[in-house]
Amino acid sequence: MEMYQVYVCECCGKESLSHDTIEECEASHMGLTVAEKRAWDALKSAAKHFGSVVSTTNNERTRAAYDNAIKRLISFEQLHGISKN
Ligand SMILES: [Zn+2]
Known part of the structure; x- marks a missing residue:
């Protein structure tokens, strides 16, 4: 088989x-190229990762890293006209 x-x-x-x-x-x-889609996936998983770090270790440094990851994700999505679902 x-x-x-x-x-x-x-x-x-x-x-x-x-x-x-x-x-x-x-x-x-x-509306993305494969390279852009991979970059977007990486930004999403980074945001998820830093979000989980904050949930276990919540301090100024981890919150700043999370904010930064979210900002990078949002600016990518705005640049490419991707709306959240
Ligand atoms: Zn398809």
Whole structure:
């Protein structure tokens, strides 16, 4: 028996065996290039990371790092016209 991993676009449900194809599909729905989509994902995960740091260690330094991560995420989203869902 053989198994295949299928990638699915979270926006339109398109399926492909190629990770790159689906990554391009998801980026295109947001009007982003694949590189920009990866940058956005990195900013989102940084914001999430620093948010969880604040929840365990809440001080001036961790709050500043969290604020900074949020500001970078928001300015990226504004620059690319991405609205929050
Ligand atoms: Zn799609």
